Amino acid sequence: MATDAADRVGIGWRPELAAGILLHLSHIDVLEILADSFFAAPRRAIAAMRALGREIPITLHGVGMGLASTIEVELPRVEHMARLADVLQPESWSEHLAFVRAGGTEIGHLAAPPRSVSNAEGAVANIERAARVVGTAPELENVATLIEPPGSTLDEPAWIGSIVCAAGTSLLLDLHNLYANARNFVRDPLVLLAAMPLDHVRCVHLSGGRWIDAPSGAKRLLDYHLHNPPCEVYVLLEHLAAKISRPLTVILERDGCYPPFSVIAAELDAIRAALAKGRNRRVLLGAAA
Amino acid sequence: MSSPAFEAFLARLYTDEDLRLRYLASPGAVCRESKLSNEERIALETIDRDGLILAARSYARKRRSTCSLDELSLGKRHRRAAGRHEER
Numbered sequence A: 001m002a003t004d005a006a007d008r009v010g011i012g013w014r015p016e017l018a019a020g021i022l023l024h025l026s027h028i029d030v031l032e033i034l035a036d037s038f039f040a041a042p043r044r045a046i047a048a049m050r051a052l053g054r055e056i057p058i059t060l061h062g063v064g065m066g067l068a069s070t071i072e073v074e075l076p077r078v079e080h081m082a083r084l085a086d087v088l089q090p091e092s093w094s095e096h097l098a099f100v101r102a103g104g105t106e107i108g109h110l111a112a113p114p115r116s117v118s119n120a121e122g123a124v125a126n127i128e129r130a131a132r133v134v135g136t137a138p139e140l141e142n143v144a145t146l147i148e149p150p151g152s153t154l155d156e157p158a159w160i161g162s163i164v165c166a167a168g169t170s171l172l173l174d175l176h177n178l179y180a181n182a183r184n185f186v187r188d189p190l191v192l193l194a195a196m197p198l199d200h201v202r203c204v205h206l207s208g209g210r211w212i213d214a215p216s217g218a219k220r221l222l223d224y225h226l227h228n229p230p231c232e233v234y235v236l237l238e239h240l241a242a243k244i245s246r247p248l249t250v251i252l253e254r255d256g257c258y259p260p261f262s263v264i265a266a267e268l269d270a271i272r273a274a275l276a277k278g279r280n281r282r283v284l285l286g287a288a289a
Numbered sequence B: 001m002s003s004p005a006f007e008a009f010l011a012r013l014y015t016d017e018d019l020r021l022r023y024l025a026s027p028g029a030v031c032r033e034s035k036l037s038n039e040e041r042i043a044l045e046t047i048d049r050d051g052l053i054l055a056a057r058s059y060a061r062k063r064r065s066t067c068s069l070d071e072l073s074l075g076k077r078h079r080r081a082a083g084r085h086e087e088r
Helices: A015-023 A043-053 A075-088 A117-134 A156-167 A175-184 A189-195 A231-243 A261-288 B004-015 B017-025 B027-033 B038-045 B049-064 B069-074 B076-082
Strands: A008-012 A030-034 A058-061 A092-096 A099-102 A105-111 A139-141 A171-174 A201-206 A209-213 A219-223 A249-252
Touching: A008 A261, A015 A261, A030 A249, A043 A058, A043 A075, A058 A075, A075 A117, A099 B004, A105 B004, A105 B049, A117 A156, A139 A156, A139 A201, A156 A189, A171 A175, A175 A189, A175 A201, A175 A219, A175 A231, A189 A231, A201 A231, A219 B049, A231 A261, A249 A261, B004 B017, B004 B038, B004 B049, B017 B027, B017 B049, B027 B038
Parallel strands: A008 A030, A008 A249, A030 A058, A058 A092, A092 A139, A139 A171, A171 A201, A201 A249
Antiparallel strands: A099 A105, A209 A219
16 A cells, blocks of 8 residues: 655564564565664674665664663663664664663663653753764654653653754654553543644654553553554554654554564554555645645 | 652662552651652652552563563673574
């Protein structure tokens, strides 16, 4: 199914999906490589990825820097990314707007930091440090959270907007993360989408999650990457494609419970269909204006 | 509002079960023990309790998994997978 000529659809590289990806390369426009899993990889594994990068555009995706923090990013972590980027020559790299450690404590995952002016200033300083070392600024991904971040004085779109504007970088908009945060904290996902700094979006992540029970009996949506994206996330993608003119690169993320690749391929087709519907709507809205 | 001390306290609250249980039983007392500003203490006393418990569980599960962030960065996962015969 055709989308706008400049929109691209890809998938996160996972060793478990390697055979399917290699067999369906003509169906995939771009591969996103989980950078941290290659920082200390054997030379042979990196060489294989470099060879793959000659066949298909690749991007690097980091998870361990903890850029959204008042604490200075650890330089060796950034240098790992710089070395890998130097070898693999990706077209871009990305990291999360999260903190993952503080005061010697490793949280072990991407935690939403206090959404405040001082945290945003710390994030911008860290992004600039990372950009100086790697050579280019990262695209920045919004994270899902089960907890309303304590100490927040800004709402999520204002906090993200202040960072991407000050750092002059792009937003990697994870639509399932956005959907989860909207559902967990009683906001309309479409309103939350509209409030995001959409002019900065170049890349999109799509994934699935599952509902979990809170102690109070309420339910919250956990971003889990083991399921197909729910239809509401495709609706968000369609709205996004209708709202912005910039070409989008959409990456499907899957971290386990891998289905047959035919299921993955069907999801890639569904992404193309949602993009095409959004682009068509944009054309119709433009014609009507 | 955010400071290195506040982020460090949050990181402990998310990962240290004893601290979290004491905090959930008596947020004010635990906050008074901390060296945080008044503004930061107030923010902690009104924390999203459901969210804290669920997030802490989720982070703990991630730390127990085979590919926590630090393991990924340190390459332990690859070294385990590659075994002794893989070249470095």
